[in-house]
Amino acid sequence: MYAPTTHILPLTTIQRERLLPVPGTVNVRINQRVSATDVVAEGRWAREHVLLDVARTLRISAALADKLIRCKTGDELAPNTLIASGRGIFPREVRTKREGRVVVVGGGQVLLEVGDVNIELRAGLPGMVTQVTPERGVMIQTAGSLIQGVWGNGRIETGLMISMMDKPDSVLDVSRLDVSQRGSVILGGVCIHPDVLRAAAELPVRGLILSSLHASLISVAQQMRFPIVAMEGIGTLPMNNAAYRLLSTNVKREVTVNAEAFDRYSGARPEVIIPVPITHEPALPNDIEVFAAGQQVRLRAAPYYGTVVTLVNLRAGLSTLPSGLRAPAAEVRTESGELLLVPLANMEVVG
Amino acid sequence: MPTSLVEGASLLAVDVGATTTRAALFDVVEGTYRFVALGAAPSSAEAPASDIGLGVREAIEKLQAISGRAFLNKDRALILPGQPDGSGVDAFAATLSAGQSLRTVIVGLLADVSLESARRLAETTYARIVENIDLTDHRRADAQIDALLRARPDLIVITGGTDGGASRSVQKMLEAVGLACYLMPAEKRPAILFAGNQKLNDEVKELVGQLTPALHFSSNVRPSLETEDLDPASFELAQLFTRIRRGQLRGVEELEGWSRGHIYPSAYALGRMIRFLSSGSESGVLGIDLGASAATIAAGFNGKLTLRAYPQFGMGEHLNTLQQHTDLEAIARWLTLDIPSSTLRDYLYQKSTYPSILPATAEDAAMSQAIARQTLHLATRKARQDFPAEVRSARPDLLPFLELISASGGSIVDAPTPGQSLLLLLDALQPVGLTHFMLDRSGLLPLLGAAAGHNNLLPVQVLDSGILQNLGTVISVVSRTAYGNPVLRVRLNTPDKNEVRIEVKQGSLEMIPLAAGQSAKLTVQPLHRAEAGFGAGRAQTIPVSGGALGVVIDARGRPLQLSNDAVRRRELLKKWLWTLGG
Numbered sequence: 047m048y049a050p051t052t053h054i055l056p057l058t059t060i061q062r063e064r065l066l067p068v069p070g071t072v073n074v075r076i077n078q079r080v081s082a083t084d085v086v087a088e089g090r091w092a093r094e095h096v097l098l099d100v101a102r103t104l105r106i107s108a109a110l111a112d113k114l115i116r117c118k119t120g121d122e123l124a125p126n127t128l129i130a131s132g133r134g135i136f137p138r139e140v141r142t143k144r145e146g147r148v149v150v151v152g153g154g155q156v157l158l159e160v161g162d163v164n165i166e167l168r169a170g171l172p173g174m175v176t177q178v179t180p181e182r183g184v185m186i187q188t189a190g191s192l193i194q195g196v197w198g199n200g201r202i203e204t205g206l207m208i209s210m211m212d213k214p215d216s217v218l219d220v221s222r223l224d225v226s227q228r229g230s231v232i233l234g235g236v237c238i239h240p241d242v243l244r245a246a247a248e249l250p251v252r253g254l255i256l257s258s259l260h261a262s263l264i265s266v267a268q269q270m271r272f273p274i275v276a277m278e279g280i281g282t283l284p285m286n287n288a289a290y291r292l293l294s295t296n297v298k299r300e301v302t303v304n305a306e307a308f309d310r311y312s313g314a315r316p317e318v319i320i321p322v323p324i325t326h327e328p329a330l331p332n333d334i335e336v337f338a339a340g341q342q343v344r345l346r347a348a349p350y351y352g353t354v355v356t357l358v359n360l361r362a363g364l365s366t367l368p369s370g371l372r373a374p375a376a377e378v379r380t381e382s383g384e385l386l387l388v389p390l391a392n393m394e395v396v397g
Numbered sequence: 398m399p400t401s402l403v404e405g406a407s408l409l410a411v412d413v414g415a416t417t418t419r420a421a422l423f424d425v426v427e428g429t430y431r432f433v434a435l436g437a438a439p440s441s442a443e444a445p446a447s448d449i450g451l452g453v454r455e456a457i458e459k460l461q462a463i464s465g466r467a468f469l470n471k472d473r474a475l476i477l478p479g480q481p482d483g484s485g486v487d488a489f490a491a492t493l494s495a496g497q498s499l500r501t502v503i504v505g506l507l508a509d510v511s512l513e514s515a516r517r518l519a520e521t522t523y524a525r526i527v528e529n530i531d532l533t534d535h536r537r538a539d540a541q542i543d544a545l546l547r548a549r550p551d552l553i554v555i556t557g558g559t560d561g562g563a564s565r566s567v568q569k570m571l572e573a574v575g576l577a578c579y580l581m582p583a584e585k586r587p588a589i590l591f592a593g594n595q596k597l598n599d600e601v602k603e604l605v606g607q608l609t610p611a612l613h614f615s616s617n618v619r620p621s622l623e624t625e626d627l628d629p630a631s632f633e634l635a636q637l638f639t640r641i642r643r644g645q646l647r648g649v650e651e652l653e654g655w656s657r658g659h660i661y662p663s664a665y666a667l668g669r670m671i672r673f674l675s676s677g678s679e680s681g682v683l684g685i686d687l688g689a690s691a692a693t694i695a696a697g698f699n700g701k702l703t704l705r706a707y708p709q710f711g712m713g714e715h716l717n718t719l720q721q722h723t724d725l726e727a728i729a730r731w732l733t734l735d736i737p738s739s740t741l742r743d744y745l746y747q748k749s750t751y752p753s754i755l756p757a758t759a760e761d762a763a764m765s766q767a768i769a770r771q772t773l774h775l776a777t778r779k780a781r782q783d784f785p786a787e788v789r790s791a792r793p794d795l796l797p798f799l800e801l802i803s804a805s806g807g808s809i810v811d812a813p814t815p816g817q818s819l820l821l822l823l824d825a826l827q828p829v830g831l832t833h834f835m836l837d838r839s840g841l842l843p844l845l846g847a848a849a850g851h852n853n854l855l856p857v858q859v860l861d862s863g864i865l866q867n868l869g870t871v872i873s874v875v876s877r878t879a880y881g882n883p884v885l886r887v888r889l890n891t892p893d894k895n896e897v898r899i900e901v902k903q904g905s906l907e908m909i910p911l912a913a914g915q916s917a918k919l920t921v922q923p924l925h926r927a928e929a930g931f932g933a934g935r936a937q938t939i940p941v942s943g944g945a946l947g948v949v950i951d952a953r954g955r956p957l958q959l960s961n962d963a964v965r966r967r968e969l970l971k972k973w974l975w976t977l978g979g
């Protein structure tokens with residue numbers, strides 16, 4: 047049976063596509079090395095549009111207005127530029143109010159793009175450009191540790207990781223944050239208080255890697271300008287032992303926190319990448335797995351939500367679960383040796 | 398022998414859901430169509446597979462293993478038509494609910510006329526309305542364009558203008574739509590359905606035809622101010638849904654080829670069957686499907702269908718936003734176990750992140766059923782507002798009288814006991830009168846609805862063969878009498894001269910066992926002008942057939958009032974469950 051996966055890998059080849067939301071310019075070339083903060087592509091995006099109804103303002107037909115309009119598609123117009131004027135001693139005029147670019151002219155109307163903003167697309171991870179999509183972006187490849195999480199606030203940043211965790215179920219308390227952590231990525235634990243996020247913003251930190259985030263903090267976390275990744279998602283859950291071990295043995299190293307939102311359809315996951323110098327290119331992670339005995343699996347539901355356990359035996363047919371439900375299931379063993387019966391739907395392969 | 402039996406014997410139907418893909422085989426057995434076997438596999442619309450074909454093939458392979466017949470060749474392609482060696486099938490049909498709900502913009506003239514029709518039309522499929530524009534919209538045209546761009550729609554439904562009526566105002570709104578589409582990157586432009594003034598069809602084609610990957614037309618949903626006709630447009634929307642999905646999900650095109658176009662949204666296919674079942678029925682027929690992608694409510698009243706699919710009330714990815722529609726306390730009141738509201742809230746997020754997870758523990762099962770009760774309750778209450786005004790009901794705030802309720806969806810049919818399934822349905826729907834409850838355990842009704850496109854005899858014969866599990870006959874009584882007072886006397890007489898008599902008190906839930914396959918006569922005598930579906934205070938004797946729970950009398954009151962005391966409430970919920978067998 048086809049099995050979902052989550053990647054918690056000490057060494058793998060990581061390929062990430064970085065694309066602009068709108069067409070723009072790609073600043074790098076294939077085989078170029080980039081750092082996480084390099085701007086690999088940039089573009090312009092108009093936040094607003096202004097529709098100038100020339101025909102209506104001049105009280106003339108659309109066909110006549112089209113003849114009087116003095117601009118054409120693509121023109122960059124300064125504020126107060128004359129678009130068209132009527133006839134007579136005191137002719138009516140149509141002028142631009144704001145700086146903009148003409149996107150379309152016709153039907154006696156002019157549509158302008160205004161309020162342009164520049165979009166800078168950063169590499170987000172150090173590595174090699176392996177592919178360029180003209181006008182849109184690049185594929186970057188690196189090697190290192192990859193730890194995928196469940197919830198992210200959409201930001202991305204790189205920095206030195208320091209740990210505030212003593213054990214997988216540590217709670218990140220505001221009293222543990224001080225100015226010495228400024229500019230760092232903090233490996234925290236469970237976050238249950240908004241003051242922690244505000245204090246982290248004030249330092250500021252470059253990122254927060256949490257075990258889990260209390261549901262009441264979602265909107266605060268989304269407003270933060272630094273990336274926040276919750277490895278187990280929303281709630282008050284301890285970090286899974288595999289992720290905790292890998293992260294806590296990599297403190298004082300440069301890490302990239304990509305807090306991309308979880309998207310089941312595109313496969314986007316919030317993740318932490320720890321680049322590692324290599325002599326041989328490691329294998330790419332397996333995205334499609336089949337459940338088998340001996341695998342490490344992460345539990346996606348109670349009991350022991352988030353825990354990484356060992357799959358011991360795939361049961362044939364349907365098994366009756368403690369809830370009374372019957373479903374395809376497997377026996378798994380926890381680190382403490384406890385044997386559990388878990389439906390296959392509630393686990394994902396760690397690899 | 399009917400022609401259809403000669404023309405096409407076997408039919409394979411596949412439903413691609415958000416979490417599960419099911420393949421069902423229908424074939425001729427002893428001269429009539431029968432449901433033969435079902436194979437199921439996890440759906441594969443999501444990454445990393447991102448191809449529904451994987452799940453479809455896995456489900457078909459399970460079906461091959463169960464039925465002992467080959468449907469896929471060595472290249473894993475469907476063998477179509479059936480071969481002399483018994484491999485393959487003669488026809489294929491499919492239904493689809495996998496994928497994210499369609500971001501939909503509705504455009505109409507009058508907010509409470511054509512825009513409402515557009516809303517009702519959009520709700521016949523898996524749509525989420527993200528923006529609307531009508532004549533009362535006082536934004537400037539450029540602000541409307543920016544709103545449309547921000548909405549990033551997959552679909553725009555345009556209505557407005559009665560046939561031969563207003564056209565200028567519709568044209569103006571079309572301009573905003575056209576300009577917004579023009580500004581979008583070509584690969585992100587939405588599909589458009591125009592279901593307004595038919596006089597404007599050519600103009601619509603000229604204005605937006607080149608700016609959309611798919612422009613569909615249907616007859617006007619508002620041919621006149623007083624008339625609404627959603628049926629042709631909802632069929633067109635079903636076609637458009639599949640076309641949009643073809644661009645979003647790999648594998649849809651292949652299913653379209655196999656099915657020769659007989660691929661429908663699951664909700665639409667369910668609606669087709671409910672309409673058929675309700676034809677000629679005095680009371681209504683309700684079909685519900687509580688799936689991961691949406692809660693679907695299909696209500697048929699003598700052939701007239703009200704179909705609504707609500708992604709926001711689905712048991713999957715939208716659960717993290719359920720608190721926008723209801724509060725945690727409203728869900729928690731259905732819990733049979735003492736579970737903190739923080740745990741319930743976390744469970745909503747977990748289930749939203751992983752829609753396919755199953756309730757493995759007693760606590761998770763209690764939370765899953767509580768959420769199912771509340772989402773189904775909300776979905777039914779919302780759909781009820783669009784039921785035809787003329788349908789018969791005991792009170793305007795209650796569901797109309799329904800002869801049959803058929804339910805599907807994992808949270809309902811996977812409950813460990815029939816009693817849990819029925820109690821969930823009674824709590825959520827709170828019907829009134831005499832209702833037969835059926836479980837569509839394998840989710841076959843939508844598949845039959847899709848199969849009907851190939852062969853209209855097949856669904857009729859398969860339904861007659863008894864594919865739905867009969868949960869029982871329920872009499873839900875409404876009375877103003879005080880708690881504890883008798884409201885109903887019931888007598889059940891079986892052909893073997895056994896007689897059961899009970900007096901039902903206000904506030905109680907009772908069950909009289911009547912095994913599946915048995916028949917009996919049920920005499921219902923309401924007291925104190927109680928309404929049991931036959932008119933206030935009117936008695937009736939009716940034939941009933943047995944089911945998993947026999948005959949159930951629900952005198953708990955409508956609407957159902959639950960105690961504010963959590964301990965007492967949980968005790969009562971457990972008592973009701975115990976009454977229905979635990």
